[in-house]
Amino acid sequence: MLSLSELNNKVKEYFEAESFTGTPHQLYEPIDYTLAQGGKRIRPAMLLAATQMFGGDIETARYAAIGIETFHNFTLLHDDLMDKSPMRRGKPTVYRKWDENTAILSGDAMNILAWRYFLRTPHHNLHRILRTFEKTSMEICEGQQYDMNFETQNNVTIDEYMEMIRLKTAVMLGGALKIGALYADANDNDMELLYDFGIKIGLAFQLRDDLLDVYGDTATFGKQTGTDIRDNKKTYLLLSSINKASSQQKERLMQLFSVSDGDQTAKVKEVIDIYNALDIRSEVENAINNLHNEALTKLNTISQPDNNKAPLYELTQQLLNRQI
Amino acid sequence: MLSLSELNNKVKEYFEAESFTGTPHQLYEPIDYTLAQGGKRIRPAMLLAATQMFGGDIETARYAAIGIETFHNFTLLHDDLMDKSPMRRGKPTVYRKWDENTAILSGDAMNILAWRYFLRTPHHNLHRILRTFEKTSMEICEGQQYDMNFETQNNVTIDEYMEMIRLKTAVMLGGALKIGALYADANDNDMELLYDFGIKIGLAFQLRDDLLDVYGDTATFGKQTGTDIRDNKKTYLLLSSINKASSQQKERLMQLFSVSDGDQTAKVKEVIDIYNALDIRSEVENAINNLHNEALTKLNTISQPDNNKAPLYELTQQLLNRQI
Numbered sequence: 001m002l003s004l005s006e007l008n009n010k011v012k013e014y015f016e017a018e019s020f021t022g023t024p025h026q027l028y029e030p031i032d033y034t035l036a037q038g039g040k041r042i043r044p045a046m047l048l049a050a051t052q053m054f055g056g057d058i059e060t061a062r063y064a065a066i067g068i069e070t071f072h073n074f075t076l077l078h079d080d081l082m083d084k085s086p087m088r089r090g091k092p093t094v095y096r097k098w099d100e101n102t103a104i105l106s107g108d109a110m111n112i113l114a115w116r117y118f119l120r121t122p123h124h125n126l127h128r129i130l131r132t133f134e135k136t137s138m139e140i141c142e143g144q145q146y147d148m149n150f151e152t153q154n155n156v157t158i159d160e161y162m163e164m165i166r167l168k169t170a171v172m173l174g175g176a177l178k179i180g181a182l183y184a185d186a187n188d189n190d191m192e193l194l195y196d197f198g199i200k201i202g203l204a205f206q207l208r209d210d211l212l213d214v215y216g217d218t219a220t221f222g223k224q225t226g227t228d229i230r231d232n233k234k235t236y237l238l239l240s241s242i243n244k245a246s247s248q249q250k251e252r253l254m255q256l257f258s259v260s261d262g263d264q265t266a267k268v269k270e271v272i273d274i275y276n277a278l279d280i281r282s283e284v285e286n287a288i289n290n291l292h293n294e295a296l297t298k299l300n301t302i303s304q305p306d307n308n309k310a311p312l313y314e315l316t317q318q319l320l321n322r323q324i
Numbered sequence: 325m326l327s328l329s330e331l332n333n334k335v336k337e338y339f340e341a342e343s344f345t346g347t348p349h350q351l352y353e354p355i356d357y358t359l360a361q362g363g364k365r366i367r368p369a370m371l372l373a374a375t376q377m378f379g380g381d382i383e384t385a386r387y388a389a390i391g392i393e394t395f396h397n398f399t400l401l402h403d404d405l406m407d408k409s410p411m412r413r414g415k416p417t418v419y420r421k422w423d424e425n426t427a428i429l430s431g432d433a434m435n436i437l438a439w440r441y442f443l444r445t446p447h448h449n450l451h452r453i454l455r456t457f458e459k460t461s462m463e464i465c466e467g468q469q470y471d472m473n474f475e476t477q478n479n480v481t482i483d484e485y486m487e488m489i490r491l492k493t494a495v496m497l498g499g500a501l502k503i504g505a506l507y508a509d510a511n512d513n514d515m516e517l518l519y520d521f522g523i524k525i526g527l528a529f530q531l532r533d534d535l536l537d538v539y540g541d542t543a544t545f546g547k548q549t550g551t552d553i554r555d556n557k558k559t560y561l562l563l564s565s566i567n568k569a570s571s572q573q574k575e576r577l578m579q580l581f582s583v584s585d586g587d588q589t590a591k592v593k594e595v596i597d598i599y600n601a602l603d604i605r606s607e608v609e610n611a612i613n614n615l616h617n618e619a620l621t622k623l624n625t626i627s628q629p630d631n632n633k634a635p636l637y638e639l640t641q642q643l644l645n646r647q648i
Contacts, residue, residue, distance in 0.1 A: 027469040078432060082425045101406045101472060104428060108402060109465040111435055115458050119451065127446055130454070134439050141433040145351040148425060 002052060004045070004311040004318075011044045014062055015069075020113075030094045030106035031113065034073050037089050042315070043172060044069045047180035049311040050194060053304055056184025060121060064129065064183065067117030068176050071133075074110035075140055077103060082148070111137075125182045132182065136175030143167025150234050158239050162203065170202025193298045197312075200295035204288045205319050210235040211284045214272060226268035232257045236287070237280050244278045292320050326376060328369070328635040328642075335368045338386055339393075344437075354418045354430035355437065358397050361413050366639070367496060368393045371504035373635040374518060377628055380508025384445060388453065388507065391441030392500050395457075398434035399464055401427060406472070435461075449506045456506065460499030467492025474558050482563050486527065494526025517622045521636075524619035528612045529643050534559040535608045538596060550592035556581045560611070561604050562595075568602045616644050 002010065020035050022028040044065035051061040079085070080093040081103040087093060095103035118133060119126075146164040150156050174195040181191045213228045214237060228235050238257065242250055253274060256267055275281065295316065299309055306313075326334065344359050346352040368389035375385040403409075404417040405427040411417060419427035442457060443450075470488040474480050498519040505515045537552045538561060552559050562581065566574055577598060580591055599605065619640065623633055630637075 022466075024466060024469045024473060026473060027466060078428055082428055104402055104406055105465060105469055105472070108432075108435065109462060111432065112458060112461045112465065115439065115454070116462065119455050119458055122451055126451060127443065130439070131443050134436060134443055137436045138433060138440065141429060141436065142346075142348060142351060145348045145429055148429070149348060149350060 001307060002048075002058070002311070004049070004314040007045045007048050007052070007058075007311055008041070010048060010058065011041050011065060011069075012038075014044070014066055015041075018066060026102065027106055027109055030077075030098055030102055031110050033097070034077055034094060034106075034110070035070065037091060039073075039089055041069055042319070043072055043176040046173060046198070046312070046315065047176040049315065050177040050180025050186075051183045052180075053194075053302075053308045053312065054181055054184035054186040054190070055308075056180075060123060061180055061183040063117045063120040064133075064179055067114045067133070068172070068179065070110055070117060071114035071137060072172060074107050074114065075144070077107045077110065079144060081107070082144075123183060125185070129179050129182045132175055132178050136171050139167045139171045143169070143171075151232075156234050156239060158236070158243065161234065161236060161239050165203060165206040166199060169206045170199045173202040173205075174198030187303075190302045190304070193302050197295050197298035197302075200291045200298065201316055201319060204291035204295065207236050207284055207288050207291070208320060210237055211281070211288070214275065215281060226272075229257075229268045229271045230260075230264050232260060236284055237275055240283050241275055241278050241280050244280070244283075245274070249274055249278070288320065292316070325631060326372075326382070326635070328373070328638040331369045331372050331376070331382075331635055332365070334372060334382065335365050335389060335393075336362075338368070338390055339365075342390060350426065351430055351433055354401075354422055354426055355434050357421070358401055358418060358430075358434070359394065361415060363397075363413055365393055366643070367396055367500040370497060370522070370636070370639065371500040373639065374501045374504025374510075375507045376504075377626075377632040377636065378505055378508035378510040378514070379632075380504075384447060385504055385507040387441045387444040388457075388503055391438045392457070392496070392503065394434055394441060395438035395461060396496060398431050398438065399468070401431045401434065403468060405431070406468075447507060449509070453503050453506045456499055456502050460495050463491045463495045467495075475556075480558050480563060482560070482567065485558065485560060485563050489527060489530040490523060493530045494523045497526040497529075498522030511627075514626045514628070517626050521619050521622035521626075524615045524622065525640055525643060528615035528619065531560050531608055531612050531615070532644060534561055535605070535612070538599065539605060550596075553581075553592045553595045554584075554588050556584060560608055561599055564607050565599055565602050565604050568604070568607075569598070573598055573602070612644065616640070 015035065015038075018035075020028060020032040047065045047068055048058045048061055051058050076088060077094050080088055081095040081100060084095075085093055086096055091097075093103075094106065098106075114133075118130060123129065143164055143166070146160070147168055150161075150164065175198070177198040178191055178195045181194055186194070210228065213225060213235070216225055227233075228237075234257075238253065242253060245253060253271070256271055259267070296313075299312060299316075302309065339359065339362075342359075344352060344356040371389045371392055372382045372385055375382050400412060401418050404412055405419040405424060408419075409417055410420055415421075417427075418430065422430075438457075439454075442454060447453065467488055467490070470484070471492055474485075474488065499522070501522040502515055502519045505518055510518070534552065537549060537559070540549055551557075552561075558581075562577065566577060569577060577595070580595055583591070620637075623636060623640075626633065
């Protein structure tokens with residue numbers, strides 16, 4: 001049984017053994033640039049952890065692990081273009097380093113490349129594996145569309161927000177785990193529990209991300225805090241605040257979240273003051289803890305020895321206990 | 325055995341039976357808009373013709389036919405965005421009717437939707453079918469990249485041009501035919517002949533398109549003539565002319581193809597005068613005839629009765645005998 005850090009090393013090794021270059025180089029260089037940057041590579045590690053948990057040989061899932069990370073990086077590449085984000089992992093995004101058309105086309109090619117990897121290893125469950133991947137991929141597009149809709153949509157509810165982050169973030173964790181389990185012929189009941197576990201930690205992970213944007217330690221979190229507030233982004237914190245706020249506080253929040261110029265530092269401070277007055281931090285922490293507990297219940301219930309689940313327990317701890 | 329027009333009707337019927345709507349509607353409306361517009365739908369008809377030719381049941385290939393057309397329309401959607409083309413099939417393109425981000429994301433979803441269709445019908449050859457589809461898809465991205473490169477690349481050779489149109493246009497015809505044949509368990513030799521037939525008619529089709537842009541009858545061709553010249557597009561006509569031209573003519577052509585303002589009508593006329601002086605029209609017609617003959621030789625050699633090949637003979641005639 002490989003530990004989480006050994007699984008992470010496997011993923012690293014798999015990626016280092018691949019070449020993402022090709023001709024025309026104008027198409028492949030941005031792909032190589034994106035996939036060589038690394039990142040946390042959580043999804044492929046989860047996929048392999050699931051295969052291993054059910055007694056499968058992780059080598060059979062090797063190319064699916066690369067495929068899922070390739071797809072994830074394709075979504076980041078196109079999201080960065082749509083959001084006009086200048087930087088990713090400390091480097092210029094593809095559309096800025098090259099241009100918009102290069103970002104569109106090399107992203108399209110990466111989407112196809114993900115399928116190429118999935119198709120590399122024949123497996124008796126391949127049809128089901130591919131259907132799971134396809135469904136997950138489409139849901140991620142739906143999640144991204146909801147996220148874009150929310151920019152101009154008033155009265156986004158918490159339920160709508162949770163559904164958006166389920167699609168945009170959580171299903172890919174659930175999908176990676178389910179795919180990993182399919183390589184090991186897990187039974188349907190265990191597979192469903194594992195998928196639900198992935199969804200719950202995906203949701204918890206995103207809520208923690210929302211929280212860290214306001215209450216995170218910049219040095220540990222690796223991003224400047226208050227960015228979501230500056231960008232008028234509808235997060236779990238804002239939507240909970242609007243639910244709890246007095247009509248006066250609510251009006252002020254709406255006002256603050258409608259301006260994008262002026263003194264942004266004062267704006268961030270004032271929003272955080274309202275969050276504090278409403279004790280939003282404990283509300284979000286409670287929601288995260290509930291999701292975390294629900295996730296663990298799912299994982300506990302799976303019919304495999306605890307030892308087989310160890311890497312996923314460890315990963316859950318890492319994802320949900322990032323420093324505040 | 326269904327005739328070509330019966331196969332075309334099948335394709336039409338298949339598309340009419342599908343719904344491309346979904347939520348969020350902002351994501352699915354542009355997909356429905358694109359796929360409902362029709363177009364010639366040559367690729368799915370070819371795919372079904374290949375299945376039928378080898379004695380297969382075309383219903384087994386129904387969703388692959390929809391999938392290949394969905395993919396083709398995805399490439400048009402993203403190409404129109406990259407080329408900033410305002411109109412397609414007499415209607416505003418997606419990026420103009422909605423916006424650029426909608427075009428990016430709904431295109432991405434269409435790419436995935438193509439896979440969804442391919443995965444709908446289990447088949448003992450599915451793995452090979454998907455690998456053929458994946459390879460073809462990636463080659464189309466490569467072709468599009470070469471096409472974009474050529475905009476700023478000097479000294480494009482005829483060989484480079486033929487390789488570009490092979491990737492951008494021809495492989496999808498070859499791929500559609502090969503996929504259709506796989507649904508009918510054709511033998512490898514026949515499948516290779518059929519694929520090569522598709523490549524040859526794809527190349528011939530594109531050269532005819534280049535020719536029609538200059539010598540086509542506007543009413544029959546459905547597009548304004550001289551567009552490639554106005555857009556400084558490197559076509560087979562231009563590249564052949566540069567090969568045949570005197571140094572003086574060559575210099576003048578280079579000059580004309582470097583300006584995009586000024587009197588475009590005079591420019592078009594002057595370029596056509598040079599083409600005429602060099603008798604480029606017969607040169608292109610010869611190249612098309614050679615490809616056409618090579619294609620027919622491939623089709624003739626396939627070990628099936630002529631009657632089974634009739635729809636493909638008819639389609640070839642239609643594609644290559646559009647009115648000049």
